[in-house]
Amino acid sequence: MSITPVTDRYWWKVPMDREEVIWVAIAFIWCLFMFFMMPYWHVFGKQNLAHAAVRTSAGEYMKKAEEGVAKWKVREETEQKIPVIAPPPDSDVYLVARLWSWWPILELEAGKTYKVHLMSMDWLHGFSLQPENINIMVHPGYDHAVTMTPTRKGEFAIICNEYCGVNHHTMVSRIYVK
Numbered sequence: 001m002s003i004t005p006v007t008d009r010y011w012w013k014v015p016m017d018r019e020e021v022i023w024v025a026i027a028f029i030w031c032l033f034m035f036f037m038m039p040y041w042h043v044f045g046k047q048n049l050a051h052a053a054v055r056t057s058a059g060e061y062m063k064k065a066e067e068g069v070a071k072w073k074v075r076e077e078t079e080q081k082i083p084v085i086a087p088p089p090d091s092d093v094y095l096v097a098r099l100w101s102w103w104p105i106l107e108l109e110a111g112k113t114y115k116v117h118l119m120s121m122d123w124l125h126g127f128s129l130q131p132e133n134i135n136i137m138v139h140p141g142y143d144h145a146v147t148m149t150p151t152r153k154g155e156f157a158i159i160c161n162e163y164c165g166v167n168h169h170t171m172v173s174r175i176y177v178k
């Protein structure tokens with residue numbers, strides 16, 4: 001039972017009001033616009049990075065990350081003595097996410113391309129590069145490779161943007177671009 005009795009039982013047979021037709025048309029056109037914006041922005045937005053994810057184990061991934069540090073370490077930073085590595089262009093760079101740090105710190109060259117790998121050693125973390133605002137989920141068990149070509153010189157911040165425990169707010173790092 002409704003508060004006011006239904007006067008016309010077959011309301012769907014009543015022709016649509018002009019205003020309603022206009023709103024439905026606007027909503028539909030907006031839906032189409034948003035839909036085609038997705039592929040457009042992927043190609044022309046310069047924010048969506050081409051990436052590939054491969055299944056792997058924490059041990060295997062850590063071995064590759066340690067190899068990179070052994071080869072390309074230039075110094076250490078922060079109280080935790082996190083190594084800073086300067087990998088050569090076109091190399092595979094492995095960045096480890098774990099409770100609650102990013103390891104190692106990357107020092108890249110502007111205009112050069114790198115394949116940056118991301119993986120978590122424990123549970124879900126989020127790679128958020130600021131102020132570029134590039135956001136990538138970092139899963140355990142998946143080596144997520146992103147092709148990166150830094151265009152601007154400077155210091156960029158990495159913050160974890162997936163809540164990952166009591167020290168989540170300290171899970172910060174940086175990328176240097178020279």
Ligand SMILES: [Cu+2]
Nearest residue numbers: 125160164171
């Ligand atoms: Cu985290």
